[in-house]
Amino acid sequence: MTRERLSLYDTTLRDGQQTQGVQFSTAEKLKIAAALDSLGVDYIEGGWPGANPTDSAFFEEVPHTRATMTAFGMTKRAGRSAANDEVLSGVLNAGTPAVCLVGKTHDFHVTRALGITLEENLDNIGASIAHLVAQRREALFDAEHFFDGYKANRTYALDCLRTALEAGARWVVLCDTNGGTLPQEIGEIVTDVVANAVPGARLGIHTHNDTETAVAGSLAAVLAGARQIQGTLNGLGERCGNANLTTLIPTLLLKEPYASRFETGVDREALEGLTRISRMLDDVLNRVPQKQVAYVGASAFAHKAGLHASAILKDPTTYEHIDPALVGNRRVVPMSNQAGQSNLRKRLAEAGLEVAPTDPALARILDKVKARESEGYSYDTAQASFEILAREELGLLPEFFEVKRYRVTVERRKNKYNRMVSLSEAVVVVKVDGEKKLSVSESMDEDGNDRGPVNALSKALAKDLGRYQAAIDDMRLVDFKVRITQGGTEAVTRVIIDSEDGQGRRWATVGVSANIVDASFEALLDAVRWKLVRDGATA
Numbered sequence: 001m002t003r004e005r006l007s008l009y010d011t012t013l014r015d016g017q018q019t020q021g022v023q024f025s026t027a028e029k030l031k032i033a034a035a036l037d038s039l040g041v042d043y044i045e046g047g048w049p050g051a052n053p054t055d056s057a058f059f060e061e062v063p064h065t066r067a068t069m070t071a072f073g074m075t076k077r078a079g080r081s082a083a084n085d086e087v088l089s090g091v092l093n094a095g096t097p098a099v100c101l102v103g104k105t106h107d108f109h110v111t112r113a114l115g116i117t118l119e120e121n122l123d124n125i126g127a128s129i130a131h132l133v134a135q136r137r138e139a140l141f142d143a144e145h146f147f148d149g150y151k152a153n154r155t156y157a158l159d160c161l162r163t164a165l166e167a168g169a170r171w172v173v174l175c176d177t178n179g180g181t182l183p184q185e186i187g188e189i190v191t192d193v194v195a196n197a198v199p200g201a202r203l204g205i206h207t208h209n210d211t212e213t214a215v216a217g218s219l220a221a222v223l224a225g226a227r228q229i230q231g232t233l234n235g236l237g238e239r240c241g242n243a244n245l246t247t248l249i250p251t252l253l254l255k256e257p258y259a260s261r262f263e264t265g266v267d268r269e270a271l272e273g274l275t276r277i278s279r280m281l282d283d284v285l286n287r288v289p290q291k292q293v294a295y296v297g298a299s300a301f302a303h304k305a306g307l308h309a310s311a312i313l314k315d316p317t318t319y320e321h322i323d324p325a326l327v328g329n330r331r332v333v334p335m336s337n338q339a340g341q342s343n344l345r346k347r348l349a350e351a352g353l354e355v356a357p358t359d360p361a362l363a364r365i366l367d368k369v370k371a372r373e374s375e376g377y378s379y380d381t382a383q384a385s386f387e388i389l390a391r392e393e394l395g396l397l398p399e400f401f402e403v404k405r406y407r408v409t410v411e412r413r414k415n416k417y418n419r420m421v422s423l424s425e426a427v428v429v430v431k432v433d434g435e436k437k438l439s440v441s442e443s444m445d446e447d448g449n450d451r452g453p454v455n456a457l458s459k460a461l462a463k464d465l466g467r468y469q470a471a472i473d474d475m476r477l478v479d480f481k482v483r484i485t486q487g488g489t490e491a492v493t494r495v496i497i498d499s500e501d502g503q504g505r506r507w508a509t510v511g512v513s514a515n516i517v518d519a520s521f522e523a524l525l526d527a528v529r530w531k532l533v534r535d536g537a538t539a
Contacts, residue, residue, distance in 0.1 A: 003263045006252060007171075007228040009043040009204065010036050010245060012281070013058070014072050016236030017047070026057040028284050033058075035277045036233070037065040040266040041245075045070045045100060050090030059094040067265075068138065071096040075103040075128040078116045082131035092135055099132050100140035100173075105160040106149030118156055125160055126167040133168035140171040142206060147174065147181040150189055158197045165198050171228050172198045176217060179210030179240060183220040190224035204228030207243045209235060214243035219251065222258070233281050234293070246278045247294045250327050268326070275328035288479055288498075295327045302332040303343075304380055313346055332383075341366070351387045353394065365393045375512060376485040376492045382510035384499075384530040385523070391533065398539035400468055400532050403525065404429040404436065406460070408453045408517050415444065426456035432466035439463035454480060454520040461524055471535045472528055474502030482516060495519040499527040505534070 013029050016022065024032070029046065036044050044067045047055030062069060073091030076082045083089075091099055103125045104110045110121045125141065132139040141164035143149075149157040161172050174190065181189075186207070194200045205221035205228070207214040218229050229252075235244030249266055252258045278296040282289040291299040301324040303312050311318035316331065324330050333346040341357070344366055348355050355362060368389060369379055379386040391397035406428045415421045424443040429436060441459035443451040455477075462472050479498035484491050493516045500506045507530055511522030 001260070003261060004227065006222065006262045006264050007043070007204070008041040008245070008249070008264055008266070009045065009070075009173075009228055009230040010041045010067075010232065011045040011072075011206075011230055011242065012036070012232040012236055012245075014045045014047045014055075015238065015242055016232040018238045019236045019241065022236060022285060024054065024284070026054050026061060029054070029058045030061060030063075032233070032281060032284065033062060033065065033069075035280060037067050038270065039249075039273065039277060040264070040270045041067050042265050043068045043070050043098065045072050046094075046096070048072045048091070049094035050087065056094075059096065068098045069096045070098040070100050070140070072100050072102070075101050075124045076131075078114070078120045078124060082127045088128060088131070092132070092137070096137070098138035098140060098170075100142055101128055101132070102142040102144050102175075103128070103160065103164070104145065104149075105143040105157045106145035107153045107156050109145055109149070122159060122163050126163045129164050129167035129169050139164075139167075139169045140173060140204070141169045142173045142175050144175050145177045147176045147186065147189060148178060158193070161193065161197045165202065169202070171202055171204045173204035173206050173228065173230060174221070174226070175206040176208055176214075179208030179214065181207075181217065182211060183213050183216040186217045187220035187224045190221045190226055194225035200225030200227050202227075204230060206230040208237060209240040209242065209244075212240070214241070215247045215251070218243045218248060219258070222252075222262070234278055234290075236281075244293075246274055246296050250274065250295045250322070254322055254326065271326060272328045295322075296329055298332070300324070301329055302380075304333075310343075347383070347386065348390060351390070353387075353390060353396065355394065361394050365390050368393065372512075376494050377510055377512050378494060378496070379510065382496055382508045382523075382526075384507035385509040385526045387533075388509075388526045388529055397529070397533070398537070400432075400529065400537060400539055401465060402431040404431055406457065406521060408457060410453060422450045424450060424453040424456040426453065426460040428457065428460040428463075430461075430465065432468070435466065437464045437466065453517050454524075457517070457521055458524055461521075461528065465528075468532055468537055471532055471537055475527070475531055476500055477524075477527075478506070480520075485512075493519045495523050497523040497527055499531070501531060507531075 012032060017024055033044050046058050046062060046069055049056050049059050049071050071091050071094040073088060076085040076088050104114060104121055107118055110118055129139045129141055143161060146157060164172050203226045205218050205226045207217040229248060231243035231245040231248055233245055235241040252262060252264055253271055275296040279289050291297045294300060301320055303319055308319045333343050341362060344362055408426045410422055410424050412420055412422055427440050429438045439460045441456050441463060443456035458477050477497060478500045481496040483494045485494050492512060492514055495511045496508055498506060498508050509523040509526035511519035513519040
């Protein structure tokens, strides 16, 4: 059976940049475009030339890509020709082989938002698309608010699509701009469009996630005949975001009926890089990846319950819908107060600790995990601290150094810019190979800003560990999370610290105390010890 080709259109750099709090630099857009091209998408929408300096600079610098680079703009304005509309000319001047123009297809928006007649809007659509074709550009038409427009005035909405198609549009894209149309309704409307206005081979779908159904709506459109899917990496986009390509792509490649009926430009080898690309984008955005995201999330293949872990050991398909390696992810069996012996042995094996089923240390480790979690610890989110705990119980944790004492002070004083700021200073005394070492660090950065007591502690602890220093020089703290596990006058603070090293390893550690600084220091100590263990250091 010959599979039909689906075209993947990425709009991370344009629609994704409309996410609240997201603003890509030109260098970041170039980096993301290269990643998208390596993934195998068919179109990369780079932005709106002329709308802002970053987008204009991107189109000046963008290298050649296998994907069709696309500029975005809007149809010409009423009262002028397409050739004399400077906004449309600015989009064409980007020189991209394809141009996507957005136009109104909801009569309410035409008369209310644009303030023109329905006939004038049809003329704007037709003349703009024809102008692109005359300039030898591949033309795409984004039918804005199409589904709402269809429900309000089916005849006019379809006339807008026919006008774009007859003017030479390669793709006519149905946009659920407000994100309120549910999948079943999308399927029914797309079926009607294919039968009466635009053939499926020239029809696309663009959904928003305001009802948490953007991916489902896109899949419904594909089954109804649409052959282009628009979306963004990690579901970035206006309001609640766009259809998430990191969910759509593996679903299309790995799930039925899509896998046997359709093919895309993404092959199985490229698919294995999906998790890496997803996390690269979060790194660009300086945000922690969402753990519960389908396919690529850190918890997507995490098995916490003892019953689940026991079955996973026998056959992973018992609780996994795909092999996580297919999307570049991995299986996680965390430790928690719900854990059983199966979880424990699996987690120990992953840490390189082979323990006999009859070893009494297993029961001690399990009891200690459960007791500590009742105190506020969380080992399912701090796997490195679990490993340190287990090694201690098994007698396999070298005593690399001993912390004799530490102190943190905070004061207010003027910085080099004569501004009053807080300044944290930490003193840490450790004993390494019988020698005491005292280290002092401040938390103020080169710009005179205070980075806090935990930053000062981290710097002081990692300042001089004698012969272990070289092993920790590439460590850095990348995330810091605080939670109060009990309220009132007996509040207990849990601190989770994520660390990273030059080898690309990332690990989480936990500390618990009534004092946030003490909890942080406990987590920092575990982070350093885990790094030394994994690098093969000896006492």
